Amino acid sequence: MFGFSLPKLLFTALAIAAVWYGFKWLGRVQARQKELARERARRMKDTGTPRGRAPEVEDMMECPTCGAFVAASGPRNCGKTDCPYPE
Structure with a gap:
């Protein structure tokens, strides 16, 4: 019953x-x-970003009309009638 056989071994x-x-x-x-x-992690420590790319950061400025922050490099019209930015 509990014998050892070649297939079992x-x-x-x-x-x-x-x-x-x-x-x-x-x-x-x-x-x-x-x-x-x-x-x-070593690459991140050496370069500060993954794969050596520079981070894409933009300055923001507040819209005088609606108070929303828009990109300073190319602000767009927010849709309000008195918005100072072009469409």
């Missing part, structure tokens, strides 16, 4: 090997992801 050995190599593969994948995250 082979199956047990294969199951143990599958679990063992599965954990090894998972460890390599996690190590690779951790290294990529470190590289990304």
Whole structure:
């Protein structure tokens, strides 16, 4: 009933090997992801932005009519009749 047979031993050995190599593969994948995250963090620290791009920042100014803040480089008409900006 509880005897050891060759198929049972082979199956047990294969199951143990599958679990063992599965954990090894998972460890390599996690190590690779951790290294990529470190590289990304190092790049962010060196350049201040991801992939070395400069941040796109615009100055804003308040519309004297409606009080909404609009981009100073090219303000647009807000739709009110007395808006000072062109459409």
